Amino acid sequence: MNRDTRLLVPNTALAACILLSACVTTAPDGSLNNARAGVQTAAADPAVARYDAVDLTAAQKHLALAEDAAAHHDFGLVDHESYLAIRIAKLSQVRADGALAQIPAVDPDTGNARAELAVREAVAERANAAAVVANANADAANQRSAEAAAAVRELQPQISGLSVEQSPRGAMLVLTDDYFVSGRPELKPGAGRILDGVAQYLIAHPERRVRVLGRTDDTGSAAFNLELSLHRAETVRMALVARGVDPGRSEAVGYGPDNPIGVGTAGDNPFPRGVEILLSDSRGQIASR
């Protein structure tokens, strides 16, 4: 009997490992956001609409497949379809650019003035469209930063002992490793007051969403770190839900030791073990970088 038990233990551990690894998800929004941006840029380029609408349509189709895969949490497929969308969107722009370059400088029938004019018009039209996109992006960035500042102003008075920061991605606060039991996902009692404040704010602002991101340093195994970061993020999310925050307005993501979004809080380099609580803008949008 003793011998059976000895056999059983490693097998159970193995099965648990397999089950857990199936649950751990990495953040998919990086590739999908890049694909959205890439397709948007190509769609805003009038030269693409004129000279390579076929590839643009194909890129849009792959983006739609990526969005669909994201809705079904199939993150491998999200990355794959996003990759194709980005590449084909870029392809449409390069081909349109090549087509512009091939507009004959000298029109054999009507004389060269008209052909030159067509080139100049197409190039100018393209530059205008790029400027419009750049302006829209700048406006959106200003809007985001104003909204983040507002959230910081409103949330900070409800939080004592921890500063709410304004990052390029929005208002956020960081529960460092000190707020967690060492090497474990459980929160220490001291975190309760802070989560009370965050929950109150979210209940008072039903238009905002929250993303909880767990990260670790890179000591120890990657699998352990990924799992720990996800469990800690999920623990914080559940603590907010327990305080009355709508579960549908919150999400938890584990990054492990990776930092794919390339940002820490100001001066923090590398990002410490801990959990970042990131607030959305007033439309529920959370920027990924």
Next chain:
Amino acid sequence: MERLLFTLRVTSACLVLAVAGCAAVPPAPLTELALARTAIVQAEHAGAAQSAPVELSSARQRLSDAEQLQTRDPDLARWRAREAESDARLAEAIAEDARAHVALSLNRTP
């Protein structure tokens, strides 16, 4: 005891085989691999090695990943092959675009 263990082992082996039998193994993505190879050759002919080395080497890397994965994980191999093809087609377009611009500047020079 030994007998019981033996029975357990045989049963679990049968289970594994049964489950493996259920999951239909998808065929190797031969079409996608062929398309990716063709696209890479075309990109090379267009001069992508000079004009688009990053895209071309990404295409080659993904094709080689796809070739290695084709029996072990045919679905993943299919994805890598499609990605390689999209890299190669982009590389080819960049090379052609570069040529068009060279032609344009030659035409405009008096």
